[in-house]
Amino acid sequence: MSEFIRIEDLKVHYPIRSGFFNRITDYVYAVDGVSLSFEEGKTYGLVGESGSGKSTIGKSIIGLEKITSGNIYYQGQEVSKEARNRRSEYRRNVQMIFQDSLSSFNPKKRIGDILAEPLRNFTNFTPDEEKKKINELLSIVGLSEEAVNKFPHEFSGGQRQRIGVARAVAINPKLIIADEPVSALDLSVQAQVLNFMKRIQAEYNTSFLFISHDLGVVRHMCDELAIMYRGRFTEYGTREDIYSNPQHIYTKRLLSAIPQVDPNNRDQNKLVRLKVEKDYQQNSAKYYSETGRVYDLVPISPTHKVAIKDQVLPELHKAVEGAE
Ligand SMILES: Nc1ncnc2c1ncn2[C@@H]1O[C@H](COP(=O)(O)OP(=O)(O)O)[C@@H](O)[C@H]1O
Ligand SMILES: [Mg+2]
Secondary structure: OOEEEEEEEEEEEEEEEEOOOOEEEEEEEEEEEEEEEEEOOOEEEEEOOOOOOHHHHHHHHOOOOOOOEEEEEEOOEEOOHHHHHOOOHHHHHEEEEOOOHHHHOOOOOOHHHHHHHHHHHHOOOOHHHHHHHHHHHHHHOOOOHHHHHOOHHHOOHHHHHHHHHHHHHOOOOOEEEEEOOOOOOOHHHHHHHHHHHHHHHHHHOOEEEEEEOOHHHHOOOOOEEEEEEOOEEEEEEEHHHHHHOOOOHHHHHHHHOOOOOOHHHHHHHHHHHHHHHHHHHHHHHHHEOOOOOEOOEEEOOOOOEEEOOHHHHHHHHHHHHHHO
8 A cells, every 4th residue: 555644643732821820721622633644646635614623734744733642654654743843754745835825935035945945955956956946846837937036926826826836846745735725716716726736746646635624626636535623523535425425414514515606506505505404403413422522433434434423323324325
């Protein structure tokens, strides 16, 4: 198997401080026990509403967030805290694209220097090699060589995200974490940026972890998806499992919230949404503990896992068999 990164039982709890002495009074359970593994050349989706812990997972993987507990393995070896933070082989192979590139790029740096940064950190390129590579990167994302001397604010949002893609891909990482990379863009521009990512994947066999709050956006990108709610996974499966055979009421709710383009189906969709919402209100006890916590994932097929109370499992198996 070509699994190269495995995240095991990751927890990130942020302390909440209050009072005169600024003592820790509670914790935000931003990520509360999730496991994920990545194989080469695949695209993974991480989808959930705002505040569910998606960015925290991404930042933990690239070492920008302090992990409360859990482990990360790279090529079977545990990645130490130090290796997550410094210029290690691991960090070379895991890069991130952020939602808002205007704030993730240094506004005083020219694009040439922004793209050169990973090359200078991780390679020993001569100035000529560096220049050649930067031009190649610009052409991969459809920008001309003149971009080199410009500043981030001189580009449109879509162009800047493409520069973010170019920077992430510069040192040919195995995994690119793309945190809502197109959420701030118009629909037509979104498609364009996504297409560049697909092209890069086809060329370099890069894996992507695609973070989004919208199941509609990632539909055509992802081989496998994790659905996230309050720091936990409610469901994990292939694209087929999630979009054609969703089992957790939260997944169903997210699916019914995808905006519909076709006006002919609007009434029908409204009915579906109402039904899903009713189901959500009536059956939430099967899917969440008394404290509102999402249950542990249980496999219901070789590819599909659902977070559900054990007693409900036989019922679910029947439903899944019936659907096949
Ligand atoms: N540095 C922080 N300190 C305290 N709470 C945080 C911090 N960063 C994120 N959180 C909280 O953790 C939860 C998950 O945040 P985040 O991972 O950004 O969610 P998402 O990316 O899904 O919108 C949210 O409740 C957020 O308010
Ligand atoms: Mg986020």
